[in-house]
Amino acid sequence: MEVDQVKKERQGARVRAxxxxxxxxxxxxxxxxxxxxxAALLVLSIPEYEKVKKLRADLEIREAEELEVMLEKDRVTxxxxxxxxxxxxxxxxxxxxxxxxxxxxxVVRFQRQP
Numbered sequence: 001m002e003v004d005q006v007k008k009e010r011q012g013a014r015v016r017a018x019x020x021x022x023x024x025x026x027x028x029x030x031x032x033x034x035x036x037x038x039a040a041l042l043v044l045s046i047p048e049y050e051k052v053k054k055l056r057a058d059l060e061i062r063e064a065e066e067l068e069v070m071l072e073k074d075r076v077t078x079x080x081x082x083x084x085x086x087x088x089x090x091x092x093x094x095x096x097x098x099x100x101x102x103x104x105x106x107v108v109r110f111q112r113q114p
Contacts, residue, residue: 082089094100101107 079093083093099107
């Protein structure tokens with residue numbers, strides 16, 4: 001009986017060793033799988049990151065253009081309001097645009113250089 005018992009113990013030890021080996025291999029395989037998946041996700045996200053970066057730069061340009069348009073709109077709105085409500089501004093604007101002047105006045109024009 002002792003021989004059978006020793007054989008069973010050896011067989012149990014082999015099974016435990018095999019089990020430990022397989023457990024270790026499973027852990028290594030899991031780590032490899034996680035690393036490969038992470039690398040794949042990283043590689044796939046690089047073009048998307050570049051696209052987002054380009055879109056952000058484009059958005060910044062568009063926002064600057066929008067600000068310019070809003071400022072111009074503000075300027076024109078103020079000018080229109082002044083033309084409608086302030087007679088002296090209307091007169092000044094009309095005289096400037098139409099090159100009109102009153103008797104005894106001299107008009108001096110300066111041209112801007114580019």
